[in-house]
Amino acid sequence: MPQPPGASREWNAEEYHRLSAPQFLWGQRVLNDLHLRGDEWVLDAGCGTGKLTRLLLQNVPRGRVVGLDVSRNMVLHAQQNLRPDFGNQVQFVAADLLRLPFLCRFDGIFSTASFHWVLDHDALFRNLFQTLKPGGWLHAQCGGGPNLERLRERVRTLSRKTEFARWLAAFPEPWFFSDAETAASGLRAAGFEDVRTDVEPASFSVPTSQEFEDYLRTFVLHRHLERLPTEQLRQQFVHELAAASAHDNPPWALDYWRLNLRARKPE
Template sequence: MIWNPEDYAKNSDAQLKWAQELRETLDLQGNKSILDVGCGDGKITADFAKTLPESRVIGVDSSAEMIAYATHTYTTARYPHLTFACVDARSLNFDREFDLCFSNAVLHWVDNHQAFLRGASRALRSGGRLVISCGGKGGAADVLQVFSEVIASKQWNNYFNEFHNPYFFYSDRDYAPWLNETNFKVERLELVPKDMTHLGKEGLASWIRTTWMPFTHCVPETQRNDFIADFVEKYLERFPLDQNGLAHIRMVRLEVNALKL
């Protein structure tokens, strides 16, 4: 799957907001070493580097397109201690180098969270902190339901004969033993409901185009906008815009805050 970094950067304000909310709960002072796993376009990683200008900050992502965009956008001239690298979340190859391993709005794309947790545990120093926020069990249920109806329709079903849902939404009960097995002490582990909003039909369509590519890219490019418009129409029939013209998406985030033993 090939990401469009520019499009993602324009349509990921909610992800940045949630990441900033998480960061504000952390006591980050002085010289820290921070690993941002699944850094995407780099805006969240750069936000760490701006807030902690003397800290070593590394952003990793499996998308070469995202890493190229982040490296070009957030240069070492502006952020001398910030670097980016193309690394899969399941194959972290660091050895006790970091005080914080952070991952926001990424791991629901990853099919092996236990491999990620093993790599995160290796990457952290003793006493280091793991902070995760990703799609959790029950997340985007309304979106997935509407998609299931759209792709079952006669107009689109031929494109989805071999389709498999690519998202991995886990619960706190799933995560507790995995964290224990990888040498983490849990300080916070919970599913948190979130209300995501997008401005009008256009905002909702942009979000679908940007982040639901496993669905939209099953359809030929010449028909993709029609497919997205079909989804938006059906979604808003069921969940109309509010009085301010906002579309609401019921999300659930799995949030983890744990210490490396």
């Protein structure tokens, strides 16, 4: 499944699947906190390549899971991995979280590492709310608070350098890292109750400069790199970030912070 050139909502699904061990561990912790009966209908909102969708499916043997993602590469990858093992217990939809095609359909919404890619959280929360049945739950985690602040500062500085400025100096960040209070009031404004939100640190480092560069290309800076016109410039951009990070202690660390979101739609 090649990634179409310039397709700004696409991801490199193969590389994501290969390098997403940290996201998988974070997601497992979120899932372990969910106490499922086993017969729920659950939406995995921003399912990616479906590693966590698989765990969800194992936890609802008498229920159903719909994996939804805006990236067709991701949806196809997840579908190919999961349909042979789960048949009709799982369905996939390529759609935008801001245009969810469901009304009062799900007992719960699970989502990890996705909501920060949606810039309008008020609209996102309204969409999620309408998708749930009365009494349905939202259990999600995404980037939040000071997520990747050190890396983002370096990206801003590098983007102003002569060789990159034409394409990146005015490029707005493609993420929204909400704080816990803003997220809580947005959820309440959408109609949710029993709202609980918090931000927690989740830094990790990778062992080599090459892995750091691969990681930046696939997970963090693909939207930035798409704007650069040559592979040489793309290489230079991630290489300079890796070189700066080599002097950190520990080297090649990613200063991640996670925002946890839990809420319920009233009965």
